[in-house]
Amino acid sequence: MIDPYEHIRQNLDIEEVARRYGLEVNRHHKALCLWHADSHPSLSFKKGRYRCFACGASGTALDIVMKLFDLEPLESVKKLNADFGLGLDFKGEYRPDTAKIQEMERQKQLQKAFSD
Numbered sequence: 001m002i003d004p005y006e007h008i009r010q011n012l013d014i015e016e017v018a019r020r021y022g023l024e025v026n027r028h029h030k031a032l033c034l035w036h037a038d039s040h041p042s043l044s045f046k047k048g049r050y051r052c053f054a055c056g057a058s059g060t061a062l063d064i065v066m067k068l069f070d071l072e073p074l075e076s077v078k079k080l081n082a083d084f085g086l087g088l089d090f091k092g093e094y095r096p097d098t099a100k101i102q103e104m105e106r107q108k109q110l111q112k113a114f115s116d
């Protein structure tokens with residue numbers, strides 16, 4: 001069975017997600033931070049993650065959707081699935097422990113992002 005979080009990570013470009021939902025990503029791959037009152041773009045996109053050099057916020061496309069639309073993780077997955085036509089089927093029996101999966105994903109990504 002497909003892990004929707006993994007599926008999203010592999011199939012969506014975080015900058016494209018950010019732009020689609022109204023963030024202005026400049027040619028330096030930066031945008032205004034959603035997590036603090038930002039006047040210069042501090043939010044930087046790299047390898048499918050964002051990181052703010054001013055306030056330290058970091059995460060994935062999913063976190064951006066959760067923040068922008070005030071949604072739970074699974075609801076955010078469903079929104080991305082609908083808006084980007086990912087073709088994930090939520091009528092099946094997939095019942096994720098969303099908090100746990102997200103935390104695992106976060107740790108994995110953090111390790112990856114800072115290991116090279």
Ligand SMILES: [Zn+2]
Pocket residue numbers: 033034035036038042052053054055056057
């Ligand atoms: Zn910030």
